[in-house]
Amino acid sequence: MLFDYKAVSAEGRMTYGRLDALNLVDLEMRLKRMELDLVTGQPVQQRKLFGAQKIPRPELINFCFHLEQLTRAGVPVLEGLVDLRDSLEHPRFREVMAGLIEGIEGGQTFSQALASHPEVFSQVFVNLIKAGESSGNLPEVLAGLSESLKWEDELASHTKKLLMYPAFVATVVSAATVFLMIYMVPQLKLFVRNMGQALPPHTQLLFFVSDTLVAYWYILLLIPVLTAVVVQLTLQSNPLARHRFDGLKLQVPVVGPILKKIILSRFASTFAMLYAAGIPVLESIRTTQHIVGNRVIRSGLQRVEQSIREGRNVAGAFQETGLFPPLVVRMLRVGENTGALDRALLNVSYFYSRDVKESVGKAQSLIEPMLTLFMGALLGWIMLSVIGPIYDVISKIKT
Numbered sequence: 001m002l003f004d005y006k007a008v009s010a011e012g013r014m015t016y017g018r019l020d021a022l023n024l025v026d027l028e029m030r031l032k033r034m035e036l037d038l039v040t041g042q043p044v045q046q047r048k049l050f051g052a053q054k055i056p057r058p059e060l061i062n063f064c065f066h067l068e069q070l071t072r073a074g075v076p077v078l079e080g081l082v083d084l085r086d087s088l089e090h091p092r093f094r095e096v097m098a099g100l101i102e103g104i105e106g107g108q109t110f111s112q113a114l115a116s117h118p119e120v121f122s123q124v125f126v127n128l129i130k131a132g133e134s135s136g137n138l139p140e141v142l143a144g145l146s147e148s149l150k151w152e153d154e155l156a157s158h159t160k161k162l163l164m165y166p167a168f169v170a171t172v173v174s175a176a177t178v179f180l181m182i183y184m185v186p187q188l189k190l191f192v193r194n195m196g197q198a199l200p201p202h203t204q205l206l207f208f209v210s211d212t213l214v215a216y217w218y219i220l221l222l223i224p225v226l227t228a229v230v231v232q233l234t235l236q237s238n239p240l241a242r243h244r245f246d247g248l249k250l251q252v253p254v255v256g257p258i259l260k261k262i263i264l265s266r267f268a269s270t271f272a273m274l275y276a277a278g279i280p281v282l283e284s285i286r287t288t289q290h291i292v293g294n295r296v297i298r299s300g301l302q303r304v305e306q307s308i309r310e311g312r313n314v315a316g317a318f319q320e321t322g323l324f325p326p327l328v329v330r331m332l333r334v335g336e337n338t339g340a341l342d343r344a345l346l347n348v349s350y351f352y353s354r355d356v357k358e359s360v361g362k363a364q365s366l367i368e369p370m371l372t373l374f375m376g377a378l379l380g381w382i383m384l385s386v387i388g389p390i391y392d393v394i395s396k397i398k399t
Contacts, residue, residue, distance in 0.1 A: 002095075003027050003043055007036035014039075015086060018095035019102075033105050034082075034098070055120050057156075059093050061149045068142035077110050077138075096120050109133060124270055124287055131277035144273050151269060151353070155262055161360060163255075169371045173378065178213065180382055185210040206385040243295040250296060254366060258359045263292050264323065265352030267301070272345035281341075282308060297323065314341065324348070 005027060007015045015036060021027035028038040063084065070080035078101065085097035096117055103113035111130035114121040125145065132141030189207050199207075213220060235242045250256045267288050274284035282305060289301045300321045307317035315333035318324050324332070328348050335344020 003041045005031065005041040006039040007031050008039055009036055013086070016094075017085065017098050018091060019098050030102055034101055055090070055093050055096070057149055057153050059088075059090050060120075061146055061153070063093075064142045064146035064149065068139050068146060071142065072139040078104050093120075110138075123290055124274065127279060127283075127287055128273060128277050131274075131279050135278055137277070141277055144276070148269060148273060152266065155266065155353070155356065159262060161364070165364065166367050166371060169375070173371075173375050177378060177382075181210045181213045182217065185382070186214060200385075200388060202381065203385040203388060206382060239295075243299070246295040246297075250294070254363050258356060258363060260297075261352050261356050261359065263294055263297050265349050265356060267292055267297070268345050268352060269349040272342050272349060275345065276342040281314060327351075 002018055003021055003024075004018055005016070007017075009015060019027060019030060021030055024038075024041050027041050031038050066084055067077070067080050070083065071077060075083075081097055081101050081104070085094055085101060088094040088097060099117060100110075100113045103116055104110060108116075109130075111126050111133055114129055115126045128141050128145060129138070132138040185206065189210065231245075235245055250260050252259075270288050270291055271284050274287060275281065279287070285301055285305045285308070289298050289305075292298055292301065300323045303321050304317045304323075307320060308314060312320070313333075314336050315329050318332060319326075319329045328351065331344050331347055331351075332341070335341045335347075
C-alpha cells in the first residue's frame with residue numbers, strides 16, 4: 001500500500017513524501033531506517049486510469065547532474081540521494097528516491113536499487129550505473145547519462161517540431177471544413193437549387209458530402225476513435241502486425257527517413273556510452289535493442305548480434321543488415337581497426353544528429369507549402385462549387 005507521510009529528521013527538518021508499506025507500523029519502521037520520525041501517514045487512494053505518473057525527462061537530467069556533482073565531491077551515494085529526496089518537488093520522483101534510499105540501506109547496491117524501478121530507470125541506465133560502480137567511474141558515467149538525456153530531450157523537441165505544425169494546420173483545416181459543410185453549405189444549397197440551374201458534378205459532390213456530414217456526423221466522429229482503438233489493440237496483440245506497422249512508418253514519405261535517422265542516432269549514442277563504460281560489444285548491442293522502439297530496426301540489430309557471435313566484425317555485421325549507409329560503415333570500420341570504436345560510434349551519433357536537424361528543417365519547408373496548397377484547393381473547391389452556378393445564372397441574365 002502507498003502512503004503519503006509527513007516525517008521529521010533528527011535535525012528537526014520536516015519532510016514530506018510517499019512510501020510503500022504494509023501498514024502504518026511498517027511505514028514507521030521504514031522511516032526509522034531512513035532516520036526519520038513519522039508524524040502523520042495517510043493511505044493514497046490510487047485511481048490510475050492511464051497508469052502510473054511518468055517521470056519527466058528534465059527530472060532525470062537534474063537527478064544525474066546533481067548526483068554526479070555530489071559523488072565527484074566525495075559525498076556517498078546514499079547521502080546524495082537523501083539530499084535529493086528532500087529537495088525534490090515532483091511527488092512521484094520523491095517516492096522513487098525514498099524507495100532507492102530504503103533499498104540501499106537494506107543492502108542493495110545503487111544499480112540494484114535502480115533496477116527495482118524499471119518504469120523510471122531503463123535497462124541501459126541501470127547497466128551503465130552498474131559498470132560505473134564496478135570501474136569506480138560513477139561520476140563520469142552520471143555525467144555521460146546527463147548529456148545523453150539532454151540530447152534525447154533535444155531530439156524529442158525536433159520530432160515534436162516536425163509534427164506539431166502539420167498537426168495544428170490539419171486540425172484547423174478539418175475544423176473549418178466541417179463548419180463550412182455543416183453550417184454554411186446547407187444554407188447556400190437552398191439558394192442555389194431554387195435558381196433552377198442544372199448543377200455541375202463538383203457541386204453535386206459538395207452537396208452530397210455536406211448532407212452526409214449533417215445526417216451522420218456522430219458516425220463520422222466515432223470512426224476515427226474506433227479505428228484508433230482497433231489499430232492499438234491489434235498492434236498490442238499481434239507481433240506480426242506491429243512489425244509491419246513499424247516498417248510502414250519508416251517508409252512514409254518525408255517523415256519515415258527522418259524517423260529512421262532519429263532511431264539510429266539514439267542507438268549509436270547509447271551503444272557508444274555502453275561500450276565506453278566497459279560493457280562488451282555483444283551485451284551493448286543486446287541492451288540497445290530495447291531502446292530503439294521499432295521492431296524492424298530491432299530485428300536488424302538482432303541479426304547484427306548473431307553475425308558478431310558467428311565471428312563477423314562489427315562493421316561487416318552492420319554492412320550486411322543494410323541499417324547504416326556506406327559512410328557510417330566506413331567510420332565504424334576505421335574505429336574498429338584503430339581500437340577507438342566508442343569514438344567512431346559517437347561520430348556516427350553526431351553525423352545522424354546533424355542530419356536530423358537539417359532534415360527537419362527541409363521537411364518543414366516542404367510540408368508548409370503542401371499544406372497551404374491543400375487548404376487553398378479545398379476552400380477553392382467549396383467556393384467554386386457554390387459560386388459557379390450563381391455566376392452561370394447571372395451570365396444568362398445579362399445575355
